[in-house]
Amino acid sequence: MLGREKKEHQSYIEIVLFICALLCVAAVVIITIFVLVSALPLFKEVRLSDFLFSTHWLPTSRKDPGFGILSFIIGSLYVTFGALVIAVPLGIATAIFLAEMSTPKMAEVLGSAVQLLAGIPSVIYGFFGVMVIAPKVRQLFGGSGYSVMSASIVLAIMILPTIISISEVAISAVPKGYKEASLSLGASKWQTIFKVILPAARPGILASIGLGIGRAVGETTAVLMVGGNAPIMPKGLTSMVRTLTMNIATDMGYASGLHRTALFATGGVLFVFIMLLNIFVQVIQKKVKKDI
Amino acid sequence: MSEAVKFNIRDLTVSYGNFKALHNVNMDIIENKVTALIGPSGCGKSTFLKTLNRMNDLVPNIGIEGRVLYDGKDIYSGYDVITLRKQVGMVFQASNVFPMSIYNNVAYGPRIHGIKSKKRLDHIVEESLKKAALWDEVKDRLNKDALSLSGGQQQRLCLARVMAVEPDVVLMDEPTSALDPVSTVQIEDLIRELKEHYTIVIVTHNMQQAARVSDFTVFFLNGEIVEMGSTEDIFYNPKDKRTEEYITGRFG
Numbered sequence: 001m002l003g004r005e006k007k008e009h010q011s012y013i014e015i016v017l018f019i020c021a022l023l024c025v026a027a028v029v030i031i032t033i034f035v036l037v038s039a040l041p042l043f044k045e046v047r048l049s050d051f052l053f054s055t056h057w058l059p060t061s062r063k064d065p066g067f068g069i070l071s072f073i074i075g076s077l078y079v080t081f082g083a084l085v086i087a088v089p090l091g092i093a094t095a096i097f098l099a100e101m102s103t104p105k106m107a108e109v110l111g112s113a114v115q116l117l118a119g120i121p122s123v124i125y126g127f128f129g130v131m132v133i134a135p136k137v138r139q140l141f142g143g144s145g146y147s148v149m150s151a152s153i154v155l156a157i158m159i160l161p162t163i164i165s166i167s168e169v170a171i172s173a174v175p176k177g178y179k180e181a182s183l184s185l186g187a188s189k190w191q192t193i194f195k196v197i198l199p200a201a202r203p204g205i206l207a208s209i210g211l212g213i214g215r216a217v218g219e220t221t222a223v224l225m226v227g228g229n230a231p232i233m234p235k236g237l238t239s240m241v242r243t244l245t246m247n248i249a250t251d252m253g254y255a256s257g258l259h260r261t262a263l264f265a266t267g268g269v270l271f272v273f274i275m276l277l278n279i280f281v282q283v284i285q286k287k288v289k290k291d292i
Numbered sequence: 293m294s295e296a297v298k299f300n301i302r303d304l305t306v307s308y309g310n311f312k313a314l315h316n317v318n319m320d321i322i323e324n325k326v327t328a329l330i331g332p333s334g335c336g337k338s339t340f341l342k343t344l345n346r347m348n349d350l351v352p353n354i355g356i357e358g359r360v361l362y363d364g365k366d367i368y369s370g371y372d373v374i375t376l377r378k379q380v381g382m383v384f385q386a387s388n389v390f391p392m393s394i395y396n397n398v399a400y401g402p403r404i405h406g407i408k409s410k411k412r413l414d415h416i417v418e419e420s421l422k423k424a425a426l427w428d429e430v431k432d433r434l435n436k437d438a439l440s441l442s443g444g445q446q447q448r449l450c451l452a453r454v455m456a457v458e459p460d461v462v463l464m465d466e467p468t469s470a471l472d473p474v475s476t477v478q479i480e481d482l483i484r485e486l487k488e489h490y491t492i493v494i495v496t497h498n499m500q501q502a503a504r505v506s507d508f509t510v511f512f513l514n515g516e517i518v519e520m521g522s523t524e525d526i527f528y529n530p531k532d533k534r535t536e537e538y539i540t541g542r543f544g
Contacts, residue, residue, distance in 0.1 A: 177388030185401040185457055186378035200391050
């Protein structure tokens, strides 16, 4: 009797957990459908190629309306790439330090500082960018300061915690035996780190970079505050920039009609970006696992 | 005995914090012989083994007193630890092959010590795998993942990896404790062959193994040496009662 009750009890729990899991999937599906359906009307009037490959963005003009988001796609790629150039080496170096070199106490202090960094709201990063980074960039490199460079730097700081903490876990998870074997063969500490530990931790490190890219592409508020938000093709590091997310956030408040659908379509492009990124990361991880 | 002494250990005391893991150990390790270290778990034999290639340096709060002379030179004062570990190789209890190809595992040591020529590396890899009696089994799949090998093969690969840096001494920390009987016999055969050219020190929990492969046996208990001597004496004519009790399996 008791056994049966227990079994029934278990199956209830299973059902509840299953529903929870379904809710997640349902949320993804519903959001996807919502974005796509809201975006579709745009393509009755504007060709997909004009939308993706034109830099002509004048959604409210009566005479010559334009719905080209190429500048924003390129803008997103620029600031994301810029953020990676700064954050990847810095993040991996920090992760190596935390996992391999620091004393336990130091690792704890630094580790919680990194966690704190992850908890700061993005609008605060934006403030910091406006008050400190943009003026410094203006002073050192010219321009208005609100630029690709400022946005990249702010984004880099924001994705550092992701890269550091996931890379550190990956590095710490490398079996101790590998390290011992390498050292006992007469390898130095650095040779051991670069030739054995990092290659063994590579799938996790790549995952951290992938997640960092995801966060950088999707970030809105902070880049909105320091990027300048001019709807033009960015020409260099000191040029103003508008990203896909900034485009949506800026116009959503007042857009209507076709303009509004163009913003949903921009969101759709963002969606595809993130999806491709996830697939890319997974493929690379599988490939790397096979190669080493 | 007129054999050459490879390691000369004098008044060695090793402590972890306040705990003394080894107490006043004195020992000579003879060249081109197999020395077996036996004793119950926690008796200090693994700690002792790891003082010989300074792998204990990795342990925080470790204190080492006394002298460990290798070919007459104290390895704990002014001795380059990388040079030492090149000369004194180690095979661990759990096989720890790198997650790389078989070839890269063996070539790892020579590469970090500066050998780049593909031809020389090929030669070293082949020779080392032959010494570890693994060549015939893997020669057609050198580029396969080393983790695809069986446990016994992995352990022989670890041995080949050590051979590739041309050591002088090979330390083995319970090298067969995770292996099946057939693989164990293969490793034991190897030990007997290798002692022609290498000095071998092996920690083992397996009494028969110590009796089968070693020339000298040292019995540790609670961080001290109870008795040491030729393996024959220790096993058939022990002087200390505790040695006799341990060997006959009354404790440990």
